Amino acid sequence: MYKKILIPIDGSEQSTEAALQGAELAQIIGATVTLFHVVPVLPVDRFRSIVIDEIKVQGKEILKQAEQDIAKFEVPVDTDMVPGHPADAIVLKARLEEYDLIIMGSKGLGAVKIYLLGSVSSTVSKHAHCSVLIVR
Numbered sequence: 001m002y003k004k005i006l007i008p009i010d011g012s013e014q015s016t017e018a019a020l021q022g023a024e025l026a027q028i029i030g031a032t033v034t035l036f037h038v039v040p041v042l043p044v045d046r047f048r049s050i051v052i053d054e055i056k057v058q059g060k061e062i063l064k065q066a067e068q069d070i071a072k073f074e075v076p077v078d079t080d081m082v083p084g085h086p087a088d089a090i091v092l093k094a095r096l097e098e099y100d101l102i103i104m105g106s107k108g109l110g111a112v113k114i115y116l117l118g119s120v121s122s123t124v125s126k127h128a129h130c131s132v133l134i135v136r
C-alpha cells in the first residue's frame with residue numbers, strides 16, 4: 001500500500017507528533033520515511049529572496065532532532081532540506097519524487113488558537129497529488 005511517506009516538519013510539537021506517528025505507521029506497513037524541512041525564504045523585492053544562514057542552521061537542527069526522535073522505530077529514514085515556500089515545496093517534492101502519503105501536523109510554529117488548521121497543512125491538503133494525513 002503506502003511505500004514512501006513524506007513527513008514535513010517545522011520543529012513544532014505537532015510536527016514532532018506527526019514524525020512519531022508517521023515512523024510508527026511506516027514500521028507497521030513496511031514503508032520508508034523522509035523528514036523534510038523547508039527553510040522559509042524572505043522576499044527582498046519582486047524578483048529576489050534570501051535565506052538567512054541562521055535559519056538554515058536551525059533547519060538542520062530540526063531535522064537532526066526529529067531523526068533522533070524516530071530512531072527507535074528502525075525504519076529507513078532520509079532527510080532533505082530546501083529553501084522555498086513551505087506548502088509549494090512540499091507539494092512539489094511529493095509529486096516529483098512520487099511519495100504516496102504525506103503526514104504532517106495540523107498546526108505548526110505559527111500556531112494561532114482560533115485557526116483549526118495552519119496554512120501550510122491547509123494548502124498541502126488541497127493541492128497534494130497523494131493522500132495527506134493531518135495529525136492532531
Ligand SMILES: Nc1ncnc2c1ncn2[C@@H]1O[C@H](COP(=O)(O)OP(=O)(O)O)[C@@H](O)[C@H]1O
Binds near residue numbers: 038040104110
Ligand atoms: N517550513 C516547513 N517545513 C516543513 N514542514 C512544515 C513547515 N511549516 C509547516 N510545516 C508542516 O505543516 C504543519 C502545519 O504547520 P502550519 O500550517 O505552518 O501551521 P501554523 O500556521 O500553526 O504554523 C506542521 O506541523 C508541519 O508538519
Ligand SMILES: [Mg+2]
Binds near residue numbers: 010108109110120
Ligand atoms: Mg507555520
